Amino acid sequence: xxxxxxxxxxxxxxxxxxxxxxxxxxxxxxxxxxxxxxxxxxxxxxxxxxxxxxxxxxxxxxxxxxxxxxxxxxxxxxxxxxxxxxxxxxxxxxxxxxxxxxxxxxxxxxxxxxxxxxxxxxxxxxxxxxxxxxxxxxxxxxxxxxxxxxxxxxxxxxxxxxxxxxxxxxxxxxxxxxxxxxxxxxxxxxxxxxxxxxxxxxxxxxxxxxxxxxxxxxxxxxxxxxxxxxxxxxxxxxxxxxxxxxxxxxxxxxxxxxxxxxxxxxxxxxxxxxxxxxxxxxxxxxxxxxxxxxxxxxxxxxxxxxxxxxxxxxxxxxxxxxxxxxxxxxxxxxxxxxxxxxxxxxxxxxxxxxxxxxxxxxxxxxxxxxxxxxxxxxxxxx
Amino acid sequence: xxxxxxxxxxxxxxxxxxxxxxxxxxxxxxxxxxxxxxxxxxxxxxxxxxxxxxxxxxxxxxxxxxxxxxxxxxxxxxxxxxxxxxxxxxxxxxxxxxxxxxxxxxxxxxxxxxxxxxxxxxxxxxxxxxxxxxxxxxxxxxxxxxxxxxxxxxxxxxxxxxxxxxxxxxxxxxxxxxxxxxxxxxxxxxxxxxxxxxxxxxxxxxxxxxxxxxxxxxxxxxxxxxxxxxxxxxxxxxxxxxxxxxxxxxxxxxxxxxxxxxxxxxxxxxxxxxxxxxxxxxxxxxxxxxxxxxxxxxxxxxxxxxxxxxxxxxxxxxxxxxxxxxxxxxxxxxxxxxxxxxxxxxxxxxxxxxxxxxxxxxxxxxxxxxxxxxxxxxxxxx
Numbered sequence: 001x002x003x004x005x006x007x008x009x010x011x012x013x014x015x016x017x018x019x020x021x022x023x024x025x026x027x028x029x030x031x032x033x034x035x036x037x038x039x040x041x042x043x044x045x046x047x048x049x050x051x052x053x054x055x056x057x058x059x060x061x062x063x064x065x066x067x068x069x070x071x072x073x074x075x076x077x078x079x080x081x082x083x084x085x086x087x088x089x090x091x092x093x094x095x096x097x098x099x100x101x102x103x104x105x106x107x108x109x110x111x112x113x114x115x116x117x118x119x120x121x122x123x124x125x126x127x128x129x130x131x132x133x134x135x136x137x138x139x140x141x142x143x144x145x146x147x148x149x150x151x152x153x154x155x156x157x158x159x160x161x162x163x164x165x166x167x168x169x170x171x172x173x174x175x176x177x178x179x180x181x182x183x184x185x186x187x188x189x190x191x192x193x194x195x196x197x198x199x200x201x202x203x204x205x206x207x208x209x210x211x212x213x214x215x216x217x218x219x220x221x222x223x224x225x226x227x228x229x230x231x232x233x234x235x236x237x238x239x240x241x242x243x244x245x246x247x248x249x250x251x252x253x254x255x256x257x258x259x260x261x262x263x264x265x266x267x268x269x270x271x272x273x274x275x276x277x278x279x280x281x282x283x284x285x286x287x288x289x290x291x292x293x294x295x296x297x298x299x300x301x302x303x304x305x306x307x308x309x310x311x312x313x314x315x316x317x318x319x320x321x322x323x324x325x326x327x328x329x330x331x332x333x334x335x336x337x338x339x340x341x342x343x344x345x346x347x348x349x350x351x352x353x354x355x356x357x358x359x360x361x362x363x364x365x366x367x368x369x370x371x372x373x374x375x376x377x378x379x380x381x382x
Numbered sequence: 383x384x385x386x387x388x389x390x391x392x393x394x395x396x397x398x399x400x401x402x403x404x405x406x407x408x409x410x411x412x413x414x415x416x417x418x419x420x421x422x423x424x425x426x427x428x429x430x431x432x433x434x435x436x437x438x439x440x441x442x443x444x445x446x447x448x449x450x451x452x453x454x455x456x457x458x459x460x461x462x463x464x465x466x467x468x469x470x471x472x473x474x475x476x477x478x479x480x481x482x483x484x485x486x487x488x489x490x491x492x493x494x495x496x497x498x499x500x501x502x503x504x505x506x507x508x509x510x511x512x513x514x515x516x517x518x519x520x521x522x523x524x525x526x527x528x529x530x531x532x533x534x535x536x537x538x539x540x541x542x543x544x545x546x547x548x549x550x551x552x553x554x555x556x557x558x559x560x561x562x563x564x565x566x567x568x569x570x571x572x573x574x575x576x577x578x579x580x581x582x583x584x585x586x587x588x589x590x591x592x593x594x595x596x597x598x599x600x601x602x603x604x605x606x607x608x609x610x611x612x613x614x615x616x617x618x619x620x621x622x623x624x625x626x627x628x629x630x631x632x633x634x635x636x637x638x639x640x641x642x643x644x645x646x647x648x649x650x651x652x653x654x655x656x657x658x659x660x661x662x663x664x665x666x667x668x669x670x671x672x673x674x675x676x677x678x679x680x681x682x683x684x685x686x687x688x689x690x691x692x693x694x695x696x697x698x699x700x701x702x703x704x705x706x707x708x709x710x711x712x713x714x715x716x717x718x719x720x721x722x723x724x725x726x727x728x729x730x731x732x733x734x735x736x737x738x739x740x741x742x743x744x745x746x747x748x749x750x751x752x753x754x755x756x757x758x759x760x761x762x763x764x
Contacts, residue, residue: 078748082708085701085751120756276702276754313695313755319467320658326464366460369467372658373695374502375757 002049063127063356064311065337068298075101125358125377130155134162146188178215192216206234246340273306286323316372384431445509445738446693447719450680457483507740507759512537516544528570560597574598588616628722655688668705698754
């Protein structure tokens with residue numbers, strides 16, 4: 001299948017097109033087949049194909065890679081959001097509300113919610129989504145969340161260490177997570193994650209987080225960390241030390257944190273929807289980029305701290321609030337997020353990669369930040 | 383036609399439902415016919431109707447009233463936006479770029495762009511849009527803009543005094559605006575407007591603005607003002623003095639401005655998309671509301687300072703950045719904006735009003751702010 005009439009094609013391959021980080025080809029075409037990209041280049045040189053779709057000058061970009069979400073949940077917390085906007089501070093305690101609603105939901109109910117949320121994301125241009133557990137917090141409920149998540153994505157993350165359940169003994173809960181819960185969940189997960197945030201009484205300190213992550217790594221899972229969201233803390237250092245693929249939030253960083261990230265393969269995944277929806281100061285992406293850190297953008301879509309599934313809004317916020325250029329923000333939402341998942345087959349449009357593309361109802365990628373809130377992006381159905 | 387299964391109906395009629403400013407009815411139904419609302423109330427008491435549509439628990443709100451836009455334009459200024467995000471300040475000078483592109487466009491070209499933009503707005507829940515001229519700046523080009531705008535809305539605004547055209551003599555241009563341009567445009571316009579902003583070398587000072595507005599009023603047009611966008615200035619005081627329906631932007635206000643607005647029927651229309659897209663400080667809606675001023679929200683959709691057509695994003699920004707509650711923001715985007723157009727037949731869902739409704743893919747109106755960037759709102763086709 002040949003897609004032609006692409007006014008601007010962002011490949012994220014600096015070896016083609018204009019030679020920029022986005023590898024932009026104007027008046028481009030893409031040939032796809034069997035779910036893979038077969039050919040990329042100027043429309044004038046495109047090979048023949050069985051079918052041909054003219055995109056009328058629209059832009060095409062790599063499908064967004066939302067490398068941080070919590071889509072397996074029931075209920076919503078819109079009222080908590082409204083209260084927070086009226087001044088109630090966020091400390092992670094509201095997670096218990098979602099845990100109760102999620103445990104009470106049926107498999108079919110959760111499956112329907114998940115399908116709807118993934119479809120909503122695709123309709124906004126997201127073609128890969130990472131999904132965490134973490135609203136079960138029992139062996140059976142965490143395993144169920146990962147089993148259901150695995151039906152819609154390969155990027156599943158065991159987050160039994162999301163919070164200490166209300167009333168539970170901290171040490172006993174950590175033992176449960178690294179013992180029977182990990183054993184039950186590891187077959188359904190690619191990653192392990194922990195909410196390492198000593199500033200929250202509900203989350204885990206550095207020692208607890210290390211125990212969880214090392215156990216997950218020993219069970220064959222890749223490492224990710226929620227860190228440095230509410231205050232500077234040990235999350236980033238621990239993530240780098242353990243070779244995590246990504247440390248997520250990074251809202252409060254010391255100079256040593258930035259230096260550690262710059263000297264590592266750990267991606268800093270920024271989640272500006274959280275700062276938007278909790279009315280918190282935004283992370284300083286410019287500082288990270290200037291230091292040479294690889295930055296990713298994701299939504300963190302969850303019922304508590306950001307219920308937006310919109311990667312275009314994350315791009316617009318990164319440009320407005322975090323000092324990123326539109327090109328840097330788009331790269332971070334695609335290629336950067338792919339790196340945060342240690343994937344080289346997505347986030348780039350090149351022969352052999354997955355045919356995961358987003359089409360913009362716009363002449364170029366700048367419109368993602370230039371037209372905030374307008375639903376101009378959608379996954380290209382191939 | 384009966385719409386039933388409405389999980390939450392926002393009527394903006396405090397005489398019904400929960401008695402709040404939003405007049406919320408749960409498990410509601412609405413009967414519409416001939417483009418008007420015929421009946422509103424609990425679904426259990428709904429009358430029979432020829433056809434019946436079950437909205438499956440979704441929320442319904444008054445269609446958004448976007449009382450400030452500049453939709454008659456050609457070209458875009460995405461590159462100027464990107465440059466501004468990299469540090470170039472905004473002073474109104476880029477308008478000349480759009481003037482050149484708009485003059486060069488054909489009627490058919492502009493008509494196509496307008497139709498597409500109005501459709502894009504409807505798809506996001508906007509059922510009334512005010513459209514200004516102001517990218518023509520010649521007698522023929524301004525008249526053409528208003529003629530085309532009048533094909534898609536009754537709310538047309540003559541904004542010949544948008545900027546002084548490049549190279550023109552200020553006094554001569556004001557004479558043109560109040561003379562032959564007004565004579566040509568008044569038959570196609572409901573309102574007159576002026577960009578009263580002494581802080582911009584391209585805009586108009588208080589004396590010039592007064593001349594323009596008084597001439598428009600004498601020609602039978604209602605008065606609106608662009609004021610206090612870039613700095614505190616004379617716009618608000620002039621608007622109140624002349625009985626303007628609305629003064630728009632209100633980003634920089636003195637205590638006297640707030641007091642004058644509070645003692646008047648002039649609505650303060652806030653345009654947070656502009657502050658988002660120019661990286662400027664947001665207006666203080668809380669201060670205005672506390673003083674008793676009627677506040678409206680609109681997009682200002684235009685190619686230079688905010689190319690977003692999303693009223694839901696304006697609501698989310700008002701809540702995040704301007705101290706409004708979700709209820710106040712929704713009211714401002716509907717009933718408040720209707721007042722800014724001196725309309726009582728829109729912005730409220732009550733018998734006799736226009737059947738201008740928006741349906742939310744959500745259980746309640748809080749989701750407009752709780753799920754920023756997600757396209758959950760759409761005009762309800764009746």
